[in-house]
Amino acid sequence: MKRNYWPLFFIGIFSFAFSLIVWTIYSAVQVPVHEDDTFFKKYQDVDMHYNDIIRSNDIFLSKYDFKITINNQKFDLDTKDIFLSQRVIEKSKVHKDILHVGKNSIKIDIYNKAGNVESSFDINLRVTESTNNNTIIDLNKESFSFLNNSYNASVDVPKPGKWNIIATFEKDGNKGYFFLKTNAN
Template sequence: MKRNYWPLFFVAIFGFTFYMIVWTIYSAIKVPVHEDDAFFKKYQDVDDHYNEIINSNKIFLSKYNFKIILNDKEYGLDTNDIFLSQRVIEKRQTHRDILKVGENSIKVSIKDKTGDSVDNMKIKFRVTKATNNNSIIDLPENSFIFNNEVYNSKVTVPSIGNWNIIATFEKDDSKGYLFIKTNAN
């Protein structure tokens, strides 16, 4: 009598498939998960309320004249980099080489529409690696010192690489958001 080996072939395929499913789950569990918290919110909140963030920036800019100076380079209140990949930043000249390894100077000038400086602004400022959450540098709110109509602070970047600059500026009911992708060299 001739033996039929087809059922063993199907059992082997089923066993291999089951093994690959278990291996995939096991491998996925071992990989660390880093939740993005751009704008100091979960990315789901940013997705759900993105239009509110942009409108908040428009309202903020209708009340205040804003500029941020990072290592003697001046920028406005900008969130457009959130749409760009890090490779685009490497090719563009707009936000390249803003940061340097070591100490970096931050100056924020916020004036109302009459030209008077605004003090008591609540500033949250973060510099973080673009690839992981292991290199988050949060500046304490009291690290920005209001002097000569400008908020001054410093941040130390520990390594070369791609970095994100995230900040919020809040006064009364107005809130401005900043998101810049850059690199440090």
């Protein structure tokens, strides 16, 4: 009587495929998941309400003059870096090397259109690694001191790498959003 080994072959393939499925699920569970929290919202909310964010920035800028200075480099209230990858930042050199490993100074100037200093803003600023959330540095209004008509703070960047600076500024229902991609060396 001749043996038929085809059923063993199919059992072997099924066992191999099943073990690959189990290995894939096990490997996926072991990798940490980092939720994107740009503008302190879930990415779905940012995606769904991005036009509202830009409109909010326009309304904010119609009421206030805004400048943020990071290590003596001045920036407007801007969110355009959200569309750029880190590789673009490396090649374009527009926002390259803004942060340094160690102490970094942040100065925020907000004036109303009459030229008067505005001093009671709710500020939330986050400096975070761009690829993961292993290092998150949060600054709020209490982290800033109001000196010489400016909000001033320092942030300690612990290691070199690619970083995002995310901030919101709010007063009387007017909210401004800021997003900057850079690196620290």
